[in-house]
Amino acid sequence: DAGITQSPRYKITETGRQVTLMCHQTWSHSYMFWYRQDLGHGLRLIYYSAAADITDKGEVPDGYVVSRSKTENFPLTLESATRSQTSVYFCASIGGDYGYTFGSGTRLTVV
Amino acid sequence: AQKITQTQPGMFVQEKEAVTLDCTYDTSDPSYGLFWYKQPSSGEMIFLIYQGSYDQQNATEGRYSLNFQKARKSANLVISASQLGDSAMYFCAMREGLANTGFQKLVFGTGTRLLVSP
Numbered sequence: 012d013a014g015i016t017q018s019p020r021y022k023i024t025e026t027g028r029q030v031t032l033m034c035h036q037t038w039s040h041s042y043m044f045w046y047r048q049d050l051g052h053g054l055r056l057i058y059y060s061a062a063a064d065i066t067d068k069g070e071v072p073d074g075y076v077v078s079r080s081k082t083e084n085f086p087l088t089l090e091s092a093t094r095s096q097t098s099v100y101f102c103a104s105i106g107g108d109y110g111y112t113f114g115s116g117t118r119l120t121v122v
Numbered sequence: 123a124q125k126i127t128q129t130q131p132g133m134f135v136q137e138k139e140a141v142t143l144d145c146t147y148d149t150s151d152p153s154y155g156l157f158w159y160k161q162p163s164s165g166e167m168i169f170l171i172y173q174g175s176y177d178q179q180n181a182t183e184g185r186y187s188l189n190f191q192k193a194r195k196s197a198n199l200v201i202s203a204s205q206l207g208d209s210a211m212y213f214c215a216m217r218e219g220l221a222n223t224g225f226q227k228l229v230f231g232t233g234t235r236l237l238v239s240p
Contacts, residue, residue, distance in 0.1 A: 044227065046167065053126075053213060053230035069227070103228075111157070111228055113167040 017102050017114035024092050024121055032087045032117045034102030038094075040112075042105040043085040045077065047098040048116075054101060060085055092121045125149065126216050126231035133236050135204045136195075137224040140188070143234045145214030155217035156197040157228065158188065162210040173197060204205045212233050 018033045019096060034043065041062050046054040046069075056075040058068030066077050076088045089096055102114040127146045135141040148154065158170040171180045173188045181188040186206075189198040201208055214231040 042226075046230075051232055052216075053232040054228075055230070056227055059227060099165065101169075110171070116165050116167075118165075122178070 013094045015102055015104060015112055015114040017100075019117060022112060022117060022119045024089075024119070025092050027045050030089045030119070031045055032089075032100055032102075032119070034085045034087070034114060036083050036085075036104050038104065040104035043079070043081070044103045045075070045085070046101045046103065047071065047096075048101060049098050057087065057100075064083055070090055088117075092119075094121050097121045099105065125218070125229045126214050128214055128234050129198065130234045131232075133234055134189075134238065135201075135238055137206060137238055137240050139142050140200060140202045141204055142213075142223035144199070144233060144237065145197045145199065147195050147197060147216050149216065149218055151218055155226075156190070157187070157215040157217065158197075158199045159213045159215060160208075160210045161213065167213075171199065180220070188213075196204075201236075204225050206238050206240065209236060209238045 016035045024030045044059045047057055047058040048054045055071050057075050058069050058073055060066045060079045061080050063082050068080055076090055079085050097120050098118045103111050125148050129145055144231050154175045156173045160164045160168045161172050169184045170223045171181050171186045173190045185202045189200055198210050211233045213233045215228045217228055
């Protein structure tokens with residue numbers, strides 16, 4: 012099916028572990044984004060990418076790393092997970108009528 | 123400074139009544155776009171309606187309309203004839219760009235939780 016696929020849907024990890032959240036789009040949208048959603052904050056931009064091999068920081072990038080070797084994939088890595096990174100993570104791309112299509116989200120719990 | 127402000131953490135409405143969810147924004151960019159998204163308990167972000175800063179008329183999509191008051195920098199969502207399935211979190215967002223890059227990101231408000239009662 013066309014769209015944005017995020018995996019895993021749910022993840023529990025321990026403090027200090029590295030974890031990677033995957034995002035895959037079936038279009039060829041140039042721009043892709045990672046947001047985190049926390050109660051009282053809405054969605055905040057972590058990183059974005061304008062094209063393959065072009066990435067830049069958003070509002071809350073600390074503790075996260077991204078890469079984009081292929082247009083369709085935009086993984087987000089937590090190098091050493093902390094409890095403050097417990098959140099719901101959304102991947103998005105610009106496309107469609109008004110631009111923005113979101114994945115279904117990944118609920119990450121760091122224990 | 124908060125770019126998108128949603129002052130209503132929660133709203134209650136009875137089924138079949140209309141409800142207005144407030145959103146104010148702050149930008150110095152003459153070209154911008156305003157969005158409303160619905161997030162049901164299942165968690166996905168569902169696009170509802172869009173208003174461009176140069177659009178002359180208020181946007182409408184079925185039971186959703188956007189009350190756009192540019193001078194006041196407000197973009198309130200109006201849901202007419204509320205249904206039980208409208209119970210969800212609603213986010214206002216603004217598209218803003220970086221000059222000369224063509225890049226535009228969405229900035230979100232903190233959301234309003236709407237509960238529709240029978």
